Amino acid sequence: MFTRVERNSALPAGGNVLHFEGSPVPFQPGDSVAAALLAAGASPFRESPVDDSLRAPYCMMGVCFECLVEIDGRQNQQSCLTTARPGMIVKRQHGARTLG
Structure with a gap:
């Protein structure tokens, strides 16, 4: 499991919480x-549209698309490049993104 490397890894008090699959996930500003999801132990993030294999972040810099x-209702968002916001x-x- 992933853990934070900062010496003071306590999360700040306040409303820094997003919701993943209906569960609250606290995060630090700038995450x-x-x-945030990896620090909370949430994995996998998606299923491959080719063979339904489970996928999770790999490169953390926007190259791999895993x-x-x-x-917020928008599919195909790269979570490693999106700054967490409360709410x-x-x-x-x-699978694959739906069109519509």
């Missing part, structure tokens, strides 16, 4: 969505 999630609704992405 990406992927970092961290795609749905954020975000994040869901796993199942």
